[in-house]
Amino acid sequence: MSVLILSSENKELENQIAQKTAERLGYTTLDQQFYNEIAKKYTLDSKKLMDAMIITPSFLKRMPSKQWYYYLSCVEVEVLARLLEDNCVCWGLAAHLYVVVISHVLKVRLIGGHSLMSPGQGNMNEDKIKKIIAEQERSRENWSMTAYNRKEADPGLYDMVINLDQVQPDEAVDTLSTTMGYPRLKAMTYSKNNLADRALAARVKNVLLKSLTDIQVDAQNGTVVVTTASVKREKSKKIDTIKKIAAQVEGIGYLEVHWNKDMLTEAAMSYR
Amino acid sequence: MSNLLEILLLDDEAIVGKRLKPALEKMNCNVEVFQDPQLAVGRINEKEFDIVVTDIYMDDMDGMQVLDIVHEKSPRTKVIMITGYAMISLARDAMEKGAFDFIAKPFKPDDLRVVIAKAAKALGSPIDLNPLTRE
Amino acid sequence: MSIITISRGSSSMGKAVAEKVAAKLECDIFSRDLLFKTSGRFHVPQKTLEKAIHDAPGIFERYSHTKKVYLTYIRAILTEMVAGGNIVYYGLAGHLLLDKLPHVLKVRITANLDGRVKRKMTEGFSEKKARDMILADDDQRKKWSRKIYDADPNDCSLYDLTVCIDKLSVENAVDCICRCASRKAFESTSDCVRQSKDLSLAWNAKVLLVESFPDVGITCEYGNLLIYATEKEAHTTKFKKILDDIKKENYDIYNLEVHTGLPVPANAV
Numbered sequence: 184m185s186v187l188i189l190s191s192e193n194k195e196l197e198n199q200i201a202q203k204t205a206e207r208l209g210y211t212t213l214d215q216q217f218y219n220e221i222a223k224k225y226t227l228d229s230k231k232l233m234d235a236m237i238i239t240p241s242f243l244k245r246m247p248s249k250q251w252y253y254y255l256s257c258v259e260v261e262v263l264a265r266l267l268e269d270n271c272v273c274w275g276l277a278a279h280l281y282v283v284v285i286s287h288v289l290k291v292r293l294i295g296g297h298s299l300m301s302p303g304q305g306n307m308n309e310d311k312i313k314k315i316i317a318e319q320e321r322s323r324e325n326w327s328m329t330a331y332n333r334k335e336a337d338p339g340l341y342d343m344v345i346n347l348d349q350v351q352p353d354e355a356v357d358t359l360s361t362t363m364g365y366p367r368l369k370a371m372t373y374s375k376n377n378l379a380d381r382a383l384a385a386r387v388k389n390v391l392l393k394s395l396t397d398i399q400v401d402a403q404n405g406t407v408v409v410t411t412a413s414v415k416r417e418k419s420k421k422i423d424t425i426k427k428i429a430a431q432v433e434g435i436g437y438l439e440v441h442w443n444k445d446m447l448t449e450a451a452m453s454y455r
Numbered sequence: 456m457s458n459l460l461e462i463l464l465l466d467d468e469a470i471v472g473k474r475l476k477p478a479l480e481k482m483n484c485n486v487e488v489f490q491d492p493q494l495a496v497g498r499i500n501e502k503e504f505d506i507v508v509t510d511i512y513m514d515d516m517d518g519m520q521v522l523d524i525v526h527e528k529s530p531r532t533k534v535i536m537i538t539g540y541a542m543i544s545l546a547r548d549a550m551e552k553g554a555f556d557f558i559a560k561p562f563k564p565d566d567l568r569v570v571i572a573k574a575a576k577a578l579g580s581p582i583d584l585n586p587l588t589r590e
Numbered sequence: 591m592s593i594i595t596i597s598r599g600s601s602s603m604g605k606a607v608a609e610k611v612a613a614k615l616e617c618d619i620f621s622r623d624l625l626f627k628t629s630g631r632f633h634v635p636q637k638t639l640e641k642a643i644h645d646a647p648g649i650f651e652r653y654s655h656t657k658k659v660y661l662t663y664i665r666a667i668l669t670e671m672v673a674g675g676n677i678v679y680y681g682l683a684g685h686l687l688l689d690k691l692p693h694v695l696k697v698r699i700t701a702n703l704d705g706r707v708k709r710k711m712t713e714g715f716s717e718k719k720a721r722d723m724i725l726a727d728d729d730q731r732k733k734w735s736r737k738i739y740d741a742d743p744n745d746c747s748l749y750d751l752t753v754c755i756d757k758l759s760v761e762n763a764v765d766c767i768c769r770c771a772s773r774k775a776f777e778s779t780s781d782c783v784r785q786s787k788d789l790s791l792a793w794n795a796k797v798l799l800v801e802s803f804p805d806v807g808i809t810c811e812y813g814n815l816l817i818y819a820t821e822k823e824a825h826t827t828k829f830k831k832i833l834d835d836i837k838k839e840n841y842d843i844y845n846l847e848v849h850t851g852l853p854v855p856a857n858a859v
Contacts, residue, residue, distance in 0.1 A: 294746055342754045346750045349692070366553065373541055
């Protein structure tokens with residue numbers, strides 16, 4: 184079981200390369216069509232879900248912060264569950280931002296290739312294309328920093344970056360297919376357990392974010408650590424609530440809750 | 456000719472062999488347990504094992520060296536690495552060297568049984584995880 | 591016949607990758623020889639050239655064109671060395687120095703800081719010292735790149751392929767690079783060889799002009815050298831003398847023209 188995660192601003196080429204690589208390797212695919220399934224499962228507005236993956240929380244756009252984080256966590260839970268199942272090529276679901284340090288997952292960024300656009304878009308001049316790309320990159324960086332505190336274009340996030348200005352899409356498919364065959368990327372019990380830990384943490388976070396805010400979750404070998412913050416007087420209540428809600432999640436061996444004082448809110452409230 | 460899966464288990468902690476040997480023998484496996492890597496290597500040179508389960512960090516010799524020795528002697532043998540100091544880089548190196556699997560301690564005996572069953576399947580000699588229930 | 595540049599931060603296994611790629615593709619390989627040859631040809635100390643290609647310009651250098659002169663020397667020698675193709679260069683800033691040759695495969699090797707620190711420590715440094723050295727080196731390279739080329743060395747768009755040596759091993763990276771080098775875009779066709787030779791001619795001409803006329807632009811196509819200068823520069827005796835020297839020293843120049851009052855093209859050296 185191995186996983187390939189692609190990320191690119193060039194959606195057309197990303198789609199093309201992902202599909203061809205999956206076909207070549209005999210892997211399943213996981214892309215933005217999955218949003219409909221997620222929306223159905225969690226009874227969410229599918230348009231709002233897709234918006235949440237593009238825009239940051241905004242009062243004007245009717246996407247409050249709490250709802251936004253919850254939507255993101257729904258996507259995370261379902262994507263991680265799917266990645267645990269089978270050999271898969273995944274793109275368009277921001278998985279490169281939350282699937283980290285799993286040795287059988289190869290994360291690749293595809294850049295450039297805008298001169299290979301389809302005829303309809305080819306009418307724009309180069310400067311305009313560059314402007315659009317720069318704007319897209321700024322917007323994505325803003326989103327990824329808000330959502331996961333990571334810059335989407337940061338090369339440190341990826342195992343490989345392929346520049347499609349020189350490398351043709353078919354050649355990129357060749358490169359990816361060959362790379363996925365390297366022994367280092369073979370799934371092993373250790374790496375599968377690491378991914379399962381991430382999936383468990385995501386499930387716990389998801390149930391908690393339904394009604395709570397300020398939740399971080401880590402998991403290792405069934406031990407789950409939830410970190411949260413609140414004002415001092417709400418500490419016990421919040422911890423109890425977390426323990427009660429998290430207990431519903433299957434797979435938790437041991438649950439620990441760490442509490443930090445929310446200094447800003449505490450300071451704001453002390454003036455009342 | 457024996458149909459038993461021949462397994463060598465090497466770990467410098469005696470408790471590991473004590474816990475795992477009975478669990479693997481339930482699967483119709485013949486298990487030889489060693490704590491001393493030198494003795495284990497000596498035995499590997501005498502007999503071809505189907506599966507070798509080895510700890511990584513040991514005093515005289517580390518598991519990666521054992522992996523190299525096993526593959527030199529018998530490329531078909533599946534080597535499963537176990538360690539209490541699992542790190543991604545170590546895991547990747549082990550897989551690159553041809554390890555069949557890499558498991559971080561602590562793990563339950565059942566976890567290893569599942570991996571052994573996979574290794575047996577890969578060898579073309581599938582085994583039943585719970586043969587006693589069928590009798 | 592490939593030309594490959596391999597850029598990397600310090601202690602990122604870039605050298606090991608470069609050596610194995612060169613061995614696999616049966617290419618020549620060089621790094622420091624570039625500075626050695628440049629030093630020999632232009633009688634500039636190697637240390638000075640190394641500073642020019644590594645350290646960001648200091649306060650006084652910002653007001654002189656010394657660095658520009660040294661970089662011109664280095665680029666002239668580099669383009670000469672790669673003109674024949676079949677070469678792996680793993681020295682500093684290869685992706686920038688050879689940016690005008692599209693068939694050069696530009697590779698960047700990355701590694702996480704902890705791994706780099708561990709490798710640096712094998713040279714006998716403490717953890718803190720190793721970390722400080724690596725971060726200082728990264729900082730210098732970043733500043734140099736920004737000041738001279740207005741580019742961030744971590745910007746992946748400067749490279750055709752970026753490989754992280756933490757996930758993929760040195761062998762995997764070598765395999766990837768060698769496969770990439772065999773792609774059509776990086777084939778050394780007769781047109782590419784001609785482009786390399788033209789570029790070499792342009793840089794050799796620039797070498798003679800840069801000290802007195804640092805802002806001239808030079809292009810070369812099929813041996814036709816075009817020099818873009820201001821009206822004032824073009825009419826000086828010194829300029830004319832240098833043009834004569836260029837013609838004398840470069841037998842491969844088919845024709846030499848001077849254009850004044852025109853903007854310098856983007857692909858000019």
